[in-house]
Amino acid sequence: MIMPKIYPAALLIALGVTILAQQAPAPTPSRNSQPAAAPPSHSRIKTYDVTTKNVVEIYSSVGYFESPDFSADGEYIRFNGNDKLYQIPVTGFGAKAIGPADIVFNHDRGRSRDGKWEAAMDGPNSLVFNADWTHRTPVAGPFFIHSMSPDGEWLAGHCGGRVCRVPRGGGPLEALTSVGGNDNADFSPDGRWIYFDSRRSGKSEIWRIPAAGAGPEDSLAERITDDVVSTCMQCGSVN
Secondary structure (H helix, E strand, O other): OOOOOHHHHHHHHHOOEEEEEEEOOOOOOOOOOOOOOOOOOEEEEEEEEOOOOOEEEEEEEEOOEEEEEEOOOOOEEEEEEOOEEEEEEOOOOOOEEEOOOOOOOOOOEEEOOOOOEEEEEEOOEEEEEEOOOOOEEEOOOOOEEEEEOOOOOEEEEEEOOEEEEEEOOOOOOEEOOOOOOEEEEEEOOOOOEEEEEEOOOOOOEEEEEEOOOOOHHHOOOEEOOOOOOOOOOOOOOOO
16 A cells, blocks of 8 residues: 555545555566566556445556545545546546646645645646646745645645745745654644654654744654664664
């Protein structure tokens, strides 16, 4: 299951359904002297009902698709692949490309909860769009978008491995943490917190900070998970 962000996962669980993207495994190496040509990747988008535990495949196609999430109204599932952004009804039947044709979409994107604002990466550039994608505004960088605050006023992401934010309407890039090694920053549904994954403890865990910043020396950063498997190679035991 590919669910790289905590906020989308929490939102989907609250809605009673979650979504998964599944890719075919890598091809088995050929025994011949010449390597076999890799077959095209094949992806499947599935929904999982957390109440009934039913799994339904709603989309299957050649290509590498990732980062499925719900549209603001909950009627569609959106995902990216082949440098495009697609949406498909939650019932399936008919994925179509959305957004400007000249944008090279990847998984670095976000939107406001009311659906009025969209944010996306176009190569190395971060852009904000209105709901119908007819107007675009560049934002300060270098900055990788991961989410947008519920009110649409802030973008959260990472810059140089730190958690950062930038105003949607334009303004300077602001580093919210001093410690690096962070990724996948995402606003909580109430906008008070930014959750992210970090290796600052020696292993990959989920942390959170207040949306305004982690404070001096990241004193306000809180670890949310505690994985039982340590990545420390000198610990001598699993902690």
